[in-house]
Amino acid sequence: MKVNTRSIVALGAIAAISSLTLAGCAGSSDSGETTAPDMSGSITVWVDADRAGVLEAAAADFTEQTGVEVTLVQKEFGEIRDQFVQQVPTGEGPDIAVGAHDWLGTLVTNGVVAPVELGDKAGDFEDVAINAWAYDGQTYAVPYAIENIALIRNTDLVSEAATDYNDMIAKGQAAGTEYPFLVGLDPEAADPYHLYPFQTSFGAPVFGQNADGSYNADDLQIGNEGGVEFANWLGEQGAAGILNTNITGDLALENFTSGKSPFFLTGPWNVPAIEEAGINFSVDAIPSAGGQDAQPFAGVQGFFLSSESENTLAANEFLVNYVGSEDVQIALYEVGGRAPALTAAFDQVEASDPVVAGFGQVGANAVPMPSIPEMGSVWQYWGVTEAAIINGGDAPALWTQMAADVQAAIE
Structure with a gap:
């Protein structure tokens, strides 16, 4: 328990997502489970400093696969909710932002978020993580971390x-x-x-x-x-x-x-x-x-979608198949030290990190903070x-x- 190798492993986890730069390479990919047809243009993502490196690698991969460019804007985590509420109605907000699930009531009542189309992938996440981001029967984010x-x-x-x-x-x-x-x-x-x-x-x-x-x-x-x-x-x-x-x-x-x-x-x-x-x-x-x-x-962090996004297809694809991927979820755990929301990622972490495993096992029985x-x-x-x-x-x-x-x- 006295040795913490998280910071060492984190660099490798981020690098494993992609070795590309943020600018990426415009164009489509022939391989592709993660390649979505008919996507173009760009999306903007608000992210805090702690998660910016992980998102940079994921964004580069997304750009290579889809041709959609991603602009990352670093924000102080504690300022994101209020700025999002203020700027989205003016058309100045991002397509995607990182945040905490207990912001959801404010975001929904202000009409600034749109549901994320997870489809069958919703079942790949821990129940408490999906429930935390549920409001009136809709899911409003791709969760990535559970804290309790x-x-x-x-x-x-x-x-x-x-x-x-x-x-x-x-x-x-x-x-x-x-x-x-x-x-x-x-x-x-x-x-x-x-x-x-x-x-x-x-x-x-x-x-x-x-x-x-x-x-x-x-x-x-x-x-x-x-x-x-x-x-x-x-x-x-x-x-x-x-x-x-x-x-x-x-x-x-x-x-x-x-x-x-x-x-x-x-x-x-x-x-x-x-x-x-x-x-x-x-x-x-x-x-x-x-x-x-x-x-x-349980407090659940995730990435949510603006109701005023002009590129919802690309934004939803980035959320579900990139932020929601096992590699990205593990990389986010490595920099944040919180249990991954994706079950497959948590199962990997559980085997190697007894502290996160312990909190995660308790979290499996937790209830979302209203x-x-x-x-x-x-x-x-x-x-x-x-x-x-x-x-x-x-x-x-x-x-x-x-x-x-x-x-x-x-x-």
Whole structure:
């Protein structure tokens, strides 16, 4: 676990896609499964710096195969959504952009994205990745990476994975460390994202889901009986000192890397610091606190299509058969360190990277973070209510009031 060869392998993975330059070679190919007829012109793709090298190689290959030129424009990832919404209606936006699935509600309600025609290839991706980019029965991106939290276990302190939450706490206490378990919380807003798998283990998702995996804003479930049971559990964990809103994410990481706890609920973004600290660790499933599956939120990144693209045929071809190819998906994993969304690519990675494999196995049981606009009303009340309960508030009353406030805000 202490050696990370990702940066070394990444260069080879990018080179494996294509050795051509971005300008490519206009014209068609005689070989071609990926060659689509009757394509010409050009497309523009917005991409962040981390993924630009991979896209450059894929674009060169696409140009050689189809004759369609690709212009890559580097953008700050965090600025892409708002700029896309502003520029697409003016005709100044790109044909394709990279982004996160929780932008989808904003993109759809502003009318700036078009469905991607995946056809039978939709079945080649992990279900959670396709569901994340679904809205009203349509799929709006080619996903490439799945990110979620999992339970990191210091294997020098605890040798076996926990069977459930209570077993984890018992193992943590038996280890004799300062903290049996760590999760970073905010003093004012707790952290609904990190606590969500425990909430789902009580049978209390935020919203119900439609048959296609999309969320139904008319089916608010956060305030159901399981939600109240979860609230009572939160209060118990706060009273016991296991959940502590004074232990922020940074403090939780510092304490874990100092060997002060055998368990840390976190995401892959903290793995480099854990590796650097020389901690021997395993990535485990999140233990259930309520008896049902503990399902974290999944964040899924992908490339989506502008509703104002003037070359949708070429753009869709590039998305489905190039961004969606096994080589490109693996190369994107190599530069990003997140589980590939394409199942065949994930299967390759799983065999060689136990960390990504561990997060990916937990992610297979994850649920997409809701991207519908109504989710904003949930965030408004959710975290502050959790913090109040952890800090000793009346759990049933606070949770029930929160659910009523969310329902009123949605309506």
